[in-house]
Amino acid sequence: MDFLPFFGRRDVRRWRDLHVAMARAVLQQAAADLVEAFDADLSQADWQDGLIEQTRFVATRIAPVVRQVAEPLARRVIEEADRALQPIAYHHLQWQPLPIDASLMRDMMEELGDWAAAGGTALTGLVRGAATTLPIAGGLGKVAASGDWMRLRAEARLRAKVQAYIQATVVQGPNGRPALLEHVIGLLRDAARHARPL
Numbered sequence: 001m002d003f004l005p006f007f008g009r010r011d012v013r014r015w016r017d018l019h020v021a022m023a024r025a026v027l028q029q030a031a032a033d034l035v036e037a038f039d040a041d042l043s044q045a046d047w048q049d050g051l052i053e054q055t056r057f058v059a060t061r062i063a064p065v066v067r068q069v070a071e072p073l074a075r076r077v078i079e080e081a082d083r084a085l086q087p088i089a090y091h092h093l094q095w096q097p098l099p100i101d102a103s104l105m106r107d108m109m110e111e112l113g114d115w116a117a118a119g120g121t122a123l124t125g126l127v128r129g130a131a132t133t134l135p136i137a138g139g140l141g142k143v144a145a146s147g148d149w150m151r152l153r154a155e156a157r158l159r160a161k162v163q164a165y166i167q168a169t170v171v172q173g174p175n176g177r178p179a180l181l182e183h184v185i186g187l188l189r190d191a192a193r194h195a196r197p198l
Contacts, residue, residue, distance in 0.1 A: 089195035
């Protein structure tokens, strides 16, 4: 009986599990870091850009930064996984960027708008309750004290949308559209299926 294929497949499965865990750690941390980095800036959003035209604000100010930060990390995870795979299997794993879906932002913002309008009750994971439980930063305490509840509510909805957008883009996508993490995990699992142990 030839035990080499059995042990080789075990090594490939171990490789897959290790790099899936690494992808989760890296990209979930990236999402959390992005939420924290944007949080302070959101209190500075003016009515026109951030509080009235929220979809445009997320599309022009948030989305490009999220992609610039998260995509290189996802690519790096794949490159590291490929280097680790070479000594144990015949297979070349290559980064394949997710295409930019022109309608994704519109569809996502419609869905996230419904979530935020519902007070965050539909949000999960990173963004559960964000519309009602986020700490108020910057000078917003003064605004709340003066009774400007409309701005307070609008900013809370904007924070909920930004957090939900980051989560949906980096960690778990909506409506069957994979987020970066899901895409990376798919590439790793596909490579593990097709790799031939040395």
